[in-house]
Amino acid sequence: MIPGIADQKALRLLVVIASYGTANDAYLDRVIREYRSMSFDVDIMIISNMNKKPAAEIECVVGLPNKNPWSLPFAHKELFAARVDQYDLFIYSEDDILVTERNIRAVLDVTAVLVEDEVAGWMLVERASSGALNYPQAHGSFHWDCTSVTSRGHYLLAHFTNEHAASYMLTQQQLARAIASGGFLVAPHEGKYDLPCTAATDPFTQCGFKKLIPISHIDDFSAHHLPNKYINRLGVDRKQLDAQLSVLMQIAREGNTVIPLFGAETRLWHSMYSKDYYEPARDEVLSGVPEKAAVLSIGSCSAANERRLLQRGNRVVAVPLDPVVGNGLAELGAEVVLGDVITARAKIATERFDRLLFVDVLQFVRDPAHLLRLFADLLAPDGRVIICAPNRPSLRYAWKCARSSNVFRRWGSFDSVGIHDTTVGKLRTWCAQAGLAIEKIERCAPDRVSPTFRFLSPILASDLVATATRRGSPKPSAREARGMEQMEVSGGSAVQ
Template identity: 55%
Template sequence: MEDSSERGRLSPLRVLVAIASYGASNDRYLKQLIREYQTMSFAVDIVIISNIEKRVADDIECLVGLPSRNPWSLPFSHKKLFADRADRYDLFIYSEDDILITEKNLLAFLDVTASLQDDEVAGFLRIEKGDDDVINFPDVHAYFHWNTTSVRSRGQYTLASFTNEHAACYVLTRQQLAKAIKSGGFIVEPHEGKYDLLCTAATDPYTQCGLTKLIPVSHLDDFTVHHLSNKYVDSMGIRKVSLLQQIGALLQAAADPQAPPPLLGAETRLWRCMYSKDYYEPASEPAVAMIPDHARSILSIGCGSGCSERRLVERGCRVVAAPLDPVIASYAAAQGIEMVPGDLRAVLAKVESEQFDCVLYQNVLHLAPDPVEMLALFRSVLAPSALVIIQVPNMLCIPVLWRGARDRRRLHRRGGYEATGVHFTSVGRIREWCHRAGLTLDKVVPILHRRAEPIRPVMRGFVGVSMAPELVVVARAALPTSAPADKTIESVRRKRAALADDRN
């Protein structure tokens, strides 16, 4: 077997690869990774980090042991390895044992790095291949999305930031690694927050070391790595055709100085980003069911990929939607949904001459800087007898409180919206917001966890609400004689003052 010193004569570049490998279940992928690295024209040294002894080849080192008692902390072991050998290599690669990084990927990484600023790092997106050879991008899911203001040109490359920094791998140059180590955020105890332990080990360089991960969207194929296990191909992610559609919209928005801004910040700063808006959330059957059949025009505030909205289009409704951002807008527009992108006031300016039979807020009200303002702004476009449908998390339900008691990281951080990016929501809070916005609450529909559905018949009234992690609230415009709470309180104060004057 050709050793690294012989391969090193073909290229001066020395590469250290650390591969995290649990047990033996992925050994077939691990061997494929090793074969790939051994055929490269660089001087590559491979170190396997595992919880069991592995003897793959004589020239491959295996480090056994966990950095903490938590078994998922294993990947953090690579950090000390990199720090100890930081001056011996030019390139440092960390990956899980089923991530195939090719020489083509590394050559592209080196090429774009020459044009990047000191705090910018080229990153990768994972791909998976289904039985039909359709390409799936599993990293594009949940609340993760393109940062529409992050697009930049560097040499021949156009790059952008994707909010999911995790790709189960990263590549750093010696200079980038030195910057990460110097920041104080690289050599740290195993920890988790936005990501779990396994993912955090691969994202720390970007999340707490002063480096920004950028995807070279102009050369996407050079910056995709194959997730060999293909474990999410049918359960998570989007197809390549959809991703290319998003990138096209991203670049179009970046080239337009008048491009609309995102509607609101959809990602919270809670542990694991709890209560963030899912850009790809499935159709909400409970929310859609509350929209009466006679409703023909719907305004949706905070549309993601548009699954619920598409259901309404299929019912024959005209659906106008304020998208979360211009990129996801292209996704929903292709499904017959009329898009009105921009911030809340820009959206209102575009629709204020119309009237709608229903206004839908699906899991966005708690993310608005001012929920009362969001509700009040669109009260003016409600047709007579129109409904307002609000879906929100029920943060006061027993399952949520129980999980918070067992794991205090799930509890809200102090500091309110400014610190967390989210407002606390419960039936009482939604009722208060509606009243202050000039709406009256008609009905509360609890959305039970799927495992609790069999006992729905006994989950009525307060019991049902107290066990439901989500709520659908139905409201309507208050009668003209019913003043919002803020005005009512002020009028009571004035009457009391007048009575006091009369007595005097």
């Protein structure tokens, strides 16, 4: 059991800090000063590729688990295991993460009300010179799991799908359980995350623990990423975070059963091709939407496309992946329809739309043709369906897979990896099964590709954008046809 708050000064804490090279030494010094200022009985160890000993009482263990420099963080596990009976708390951290006594006491407090397989964790926060806050873990496919919201004591907690915070804390009992699981003392490896991230997330990805963040007390569970290097590059600001947390806490208070539209995270190496919850606006998609057209966007997330459409004067109805991302869409003025696919479709059964958008959607559902068919009836007589999907497999995909030691297994079926291949042929087949006829497919070659080599777009193109109509729908007008031709010239090659 965790001792009561009155006894916490007597707790023994082992901190192991990974510090490769010298680039972060100034941050390392700051981190060490913080730990040495705490009222706990703290021992600090450094793992590094070189001898670092900033003080006599700090031990430095030199050496890498294997020849890959990125394997260094895995060295902390043996140190923890060898000392599991000597300490009450164990913290692993990279050398630029400032964990405070406030953070530790907050985790201790909530741990007392958690169930056996739950571990409290913190989110990383960065501070701009203006004082603005940035939360860099929110990028790519990482998001709040809206089905995970729970109450423990006076805390509301939720799971954020990016378990990597470059640090974690376990109690003695939790560490012993992690070791006994067989998933902790393992050789350096990677899968969902890269090597250093995997070293910091194994307790959650393969030792049976679920990481929960107390969203009702987010400031107590925010650890400072000292370099502040992701500000204006990736992450969400405090206003965005608060809006997301507000939705999660409302779900908890109302006791609602929330069902996401569909899952959008793959089981590929490094979660490759998962849905980008923060995706930018796609010009190649938006150029196919006329002004004033009524638009239905299925599977929307970041609202970047929807924002641009609303600014142009389009009416936008959005069926978001979940209520958390849907909140941002509603604030922009989009009409948001929540629920699973069947529920959402029923709510707008009498509506008709000029454009249906499926942006990075079809590859994540088991039956893409069914999803298309379900919403195709909502098309206006001269309406169009615009589909955007990754050009998969492609040379780009094969190159990324080649970096994995399990390339062929990870290339597998939808059941094994959670994503369909989305070739030109697949898109044609799904549309045909849904009663749609493809007018054109545009291959979006990377910007870096010279026009001279655009003939290689079938293997170099990162995305495919298809425009389809219901069979028997009228052909595009001359003006629309000219617009499509211009789009082909500027964006890639068309497949007829």
